[in-house]
Amino acid sequence: MKLLLxxxxxxxxxxxxxHNLEAAIRAVEPDxxxxxxxxxxxxxxxxxxxxxxxxxxxxxxRDCFPNLVVSRWEVDQGGKSYSIHTLEHLAREYPGARIYMxxxxxxxxxxxxxxxxxxxxxxxxxxxxxxxxxxxPQLLAxxxxxxxQGGQVILAPAPALEVSSTQIRQGNAPRELLPPLVQRxxxxxxxxxxxx
Ligand code: ATP
Numbered sequence: 001m002k003l004l005l006x007x008x009x010x011x012x013x014x015x016x017x018x019h020n021l022e023a024a025i026r027a028v029e030p031d032x033x034x035x036x037x038x039x040x041x042x043x044x045x046x047x048x049x050x051x052x053x054x055x056x057x058x059x060x061x062r063d064c065f066p067n068l069v070v071s072r073w074e075v076d077q078g079g080k081s082y083s084i085h086t087l088e089h090l091a092r093e094y095p096g097a098r099i100y101m102x103x104x105x106x107x108x109x110x111x112x113x114x115x116x117x118x119x120x121x122x123x124x125x126x127x128x129x130x131x132x133x134x135x136x137p138q139l140l141a142x143x144x145x146x147x148x149q150g151g152q153v154i155l156a157p158a159p160a161l162e163v164s165s166t167q168i169r170q171g172n173a174p175r176e177l178l179p180p181l182v183q184r185x186x187x188x189x190x191x192x193x194x195x196x
Pocket of ligand 1: 007009010016020129130131
């Protein structure tokens, strides 16, 4: 079974995330997609949206794939989330599954700074989508280097859609870059009214 994991803070989920996930789905053709909003360290909790609301917003990903679950595991763990712990959890929950991890280019380019990154490479194939037009040569170089270290990296082709959650929170990106469900929840919970 091919399991595609898509993790992130998702504060809020936006079209760039959907774009990334759809490109990864095309590249991997998974049997199951697991979307995993991250826990937040206690000292940052006040400046971030509550896990329950981020879980609700992540329901927007359901339209991307018929067999998709939004997991509350990292949120329930509380505190900062580490991908290696999540991969160990998924290996226990789905024994024998081959795990793929969808990431944006910023994540691939900083991958060797991640906690226990060599073990992540042993447990998962990285599936990377560009976030910035023109970064393909850098991505290719980073992918080759990680492969040299024994990892497996798939570059999922898709034109970059340059938007971030930070831009949305700060009011610097059009709200149309939010899926309709997320737009509704942002209004209902009065999110992102203070800039930052
Ligand atoms: P923030 O601005 O709060 O740091 P973000 O927009 O970078 O948030 P995250 O929730 O941190 O979003 O990202 C989750 C995953 O989605 C990461 O792997 C990230 O690289 C990827 N991602 C985010 N935005 C895009 C985008 N526009 N295109 C492709 N991938 C993206």
